[in-house]
Amino acid sequence: MSRPAPSPIYTLRGAGGALNTLHFSCQGGDTPLLFSGSGKGSIHIWNLNTRRALKIVEGHAGSSVIWVSTLQSTDALISQGRDMQVCLWDLSEGRCEVVDSVWTGSVGFCQCSTLETSPGNFLLAFAGEQTEEIKIIELPSKSQVCTLVPDAKLGMVMCIKLLQVRSGPLLVAGYEDGSLLLWDVTQRSRLSLVKAHPEPVMCLTFDTKRLRGISGSSEKKLSSWTLDRQNNLQLQGCVTLVNPGVSQLCVRGDGKLLASAGWDHRVRLFGWKKLRPLAVLQYHTDMVQSVAFSDHQDPRQRLLAAGSRDQRISLWSIYSEGGDTG
Structure with missing residues (x-):
């Protein structure tokens, strides 16, 4: 049975558009940060101590920003917009400027994925110009690694995730026909x-x-689903939801909680081990499009953020949920 739902500890307003993407950076220095990308093309860098925007930057010519992340060892922000550009930003010493960009050619909403391969070097995967195409390059060199196109007709690539396993980097992709495909990048x-x-x-x-x-x-x-020792995907089971439509899923760093961003304006929490429903977070008045767990080193400080089409970000303290997640 679900627990009584808590209320957000605070909200962030002023994004000026629907919230498409959220990303925490709470381990560097004394200022925990939350990055958000909006449908109006702006990237907000929120200071979680003051609960205000530290900076607001524009890098995609007013086009919707659909993904933001940070490259931890290079003090850099990376963002993706509907202008078909992935921008690399220099955040060091108070700067916030675009230092490089990659043209994707993709007209879809598939978010990029990154994977650090060595200090300062990353793989960047993104949907390409052709609807089923995934391209992977190295950063910062921008050298081409591979282009992945399935043999079967699976439709448009919808979502991708780079993984690091013992055998090397893999990529799992979700397609328009409902298929999941696992690729060996090397x-x-x-x-x-x-x-x-x-x-x-x-x-x-x-x-x-x-x-x-x-x-x-x-x-x-x-x-x-799981990945077996032969690197085969195995369907494991399913969770039935009350209402249809999920925008994003996120597992907390300690592997105890799963959060889902719902089209029904709600965030749902599950125990990751057994996928047991724990709570339904109700605050937003429109579709929730992004969820993210913070990366605070102290578990008691960890937060869950949810971004919605209602132009608000809700912040939730759910550390107490971690004790009995099942």
């Missing part, structure tokens, strides 16, 4: 294909410690 080859949903895969996430992932779509179901 060998540029297809490893495994499963049909996880009857509808397009809208979002997915993966826990590399447990070799387990979960995906969502426009239906009333989350699909759980």
Whole structure:
């Protein structure tokens, strides 16, 4: 049975548009930060101590910002916009300027994914100009690694996630026909294909410690799956939701909690081990499009952020939920 739902500890307003993406950076220095990307093309850098925007930057010519992240070892921000550009920002010493960019050619909403391969070097995966195409490059050199195109007709690539396992970097992708496809990045080859949903895969996430992932779509179901020792995807089970539609999924760093961003304006919390429902967070008045757990070193400081089409970000303290997650 679900627990009584808490209330947000505070909210952030002033994004000026629908919130498409959120990313925490709370381990560097004394100022915990939250980055947000809006439908109006702005990136807000929120100071979580003052609960105000530290900086507001524009880098995608007013086009919707659909993904933001940080490259930890290089003090850099990376952002993706509907202008088909991925921008690399220099944040060091108070600067905030675009130092490089990558043209993707993608007209879809598929968010990029990064993976650090060595200090200062990253893989960047993004949807390409062709609807089923995924391109992977190295940063900062921008050298081409591979282009991944499935043999079967799976439709548009909807979501991607780079993974680091013992055998090397892998990529799991969700497609328009509901399929999940696992790629070996080094060998540029297809490893495994499963049909996880009857509808397009809208979002997915993966826990590399447990070799387990979960995906969502426009239906009333989350699909759980694992990666076996032969690097095959195995469908494991599903969670039935009250209302259809999931925008994003996120597993907390300690592997205890799963959060889902719902089209029904709600955030749902599950125990990640058994996918047991824990709480339904109700605050927003429109579709929740992004959820993110903070990376505070102190577990008692960890937060959950949710961004919505209602132009607000809600912050929730759910540390107490971690004791009995089941």
